[in-house]
Amino acid sequence: MKNDVPTPAIQAIDLACGYDGVPLLDHLDFTVEPGEIFFICGGSGCGKSTLLRHLIGLQPALDGDIQIFGESFVQATVERRRALLKTFGVLYQGSALWSSLTLEENIMLPLEEYTDLSRQDRQRVACLKLAQVGLSGFADYFPSEISGGMKKRAGLARALALDPQIVFFDEPSAGLDPITSRELDELIVQVSSEQGTTCVIVSHELASIFSIGHRIILLEKQARTIIAAGPPKELAAHSADTRVLEFLHRGDIAPPAESG
């Protein structure tokens, strides 16, 4: 085994995604390096969320393979799948906090399921996670008692409960104001840098893509596959594909003015 080349966090090999045997996306090949902030982008309806559902195992792959740290997720036994699922955290679009549980209990549930921590330690971890996302003190609040931005933060705290190696974000800035959205971006960078967590983000929010994205892949509805991959600023400046330029310049193909 070559030690100098790190195993990719995620590797999709000729992956086909879709529902009921009908592929929506085909021939997907990409790798996500450990510690990277990786964006899956594309216009509405191009299959971004479908790809995410396949990556987190909610939908079986139609063809090809998904490898998580070098281990096939598609061919894994039920036991191994469960073990691999422990290395994921997911922040859903609507936060998906369990409404009948307080924020603390929301974070304690995965800990209860997968660790042997005492109740007191679980509570401590929950408080720590809430503090990490800037929600200190809100442990006893129910999801219905906090704002949309806070729900996203709480959702992230729950996603981080088991200290996952990869965190998936489904449209994290959907429904947030620009300032809250930026704060969430900063939080993602913090999570990524603090413990080297790999972040895979499904989004079409250009501000986030340019400010925090290390690399992106761009999906396209007609082509049903990846039409571009690379660092976002590089693609925006040098891509020869008009579809890529159109997406990254909000439909305005004229080259972008250099911003500070």
Add this chain to the structure above:
Amino acid sequence: MLPPMPATDPPPATADLRSEDDHLVLVVSGEWRITRPRPEWSRLSPATPPTQLRIEPTDLTHWDTSLVLFVAAVTRWCREHDIACDQSALPAALQRLGKHFEDETRLPVPTERPSNFIAMVGRAALDSYRKSLQYARFMGECTLSVLFLLRHPGKFRWRDSLAEMQRCGAMALPITGLIAFLVGVILAYSGAVILRQFGGDIWVADLVGVTMTREMAAMMTAIVLAGRTGAAFAAEIGNMRANEEVDALTTLGIRPIDFLVIPRLVALGVMMPLLTLYANALGVVGGMAIAWGLLEIPPQAFWVEMLSIVDLSDLMTGMIKAVTFGAIIGFAGCLRGLQASRSSAGVGEAATSAVVTAILLIIVSDAIFAVIFNALGW
């Protein structure tokens, strides 16, 4: 940056104590993951506390919250025993995370949540008052809607109403039929046991006929529909409220009552009497089957005997009840749906509360009907 997941088992998380001059050194090493077994400070802590303790990472391949927890436990122990704890060798990020444990503050919970008994009673009383107002308002709005739709019949959502009739009427036929048939069987059975002792077997027909037409057909159908349709109305409208669909109607200037409530009320108002008639027929057939099989009373004799006591007024009292019960189920379902809080738990509560309210009001109104019909001599 995280190391790749190795193919072989990772080194276990370990913590060892070592004496060095006058202080203790706690060496943490291996791979610390919260989902794996890890050392506990309560088992490691020395019996005789030193003057100083230093935590030192050696071959620490990975760490996460589990190590933060462990270090926090060590820090707490050191503070309790008045020992200086040196953590400077630990990764900076770990030290920063550890600081979060220092301030385990909790904000006071929102005031809507009851804190003591008197507050709870007070809140419940205010809640009942508010709910009574909502009832009155809802009834008023429904009346206004009905008057408006009578003047503008073109505005009535016929298609929605027909679809609801299909769902709450036609699709409820099997379950209503089965229950009515079995109620007829039960009535005939229990009647037969007693009446046989007096040689009055034939009166089973009277018992089944009168009970079904006046009481049981309407009541059992109403209870089935309260569980089936009332809950569905509440859940559907509650969900629409959670998804802001009801708000979308309001902002368009469409009254949710016209759009959501009246078509459902009309559907139930039409279907309840029809289902009750059907339940009557099935109940009588159930009674007939038992009379024939158990008491050897032929169906013709059963029918003739039943008609000697059951007349149209019995059937009409049943029908009046059926329409009332239908309205109650519709009101309770739609009202609870519109009152639901905007969450998945709210939808569940609305459905439960719709069924409970409907059944309670059905029984209460049935008792009132018993008194009224008795006074009127019907």
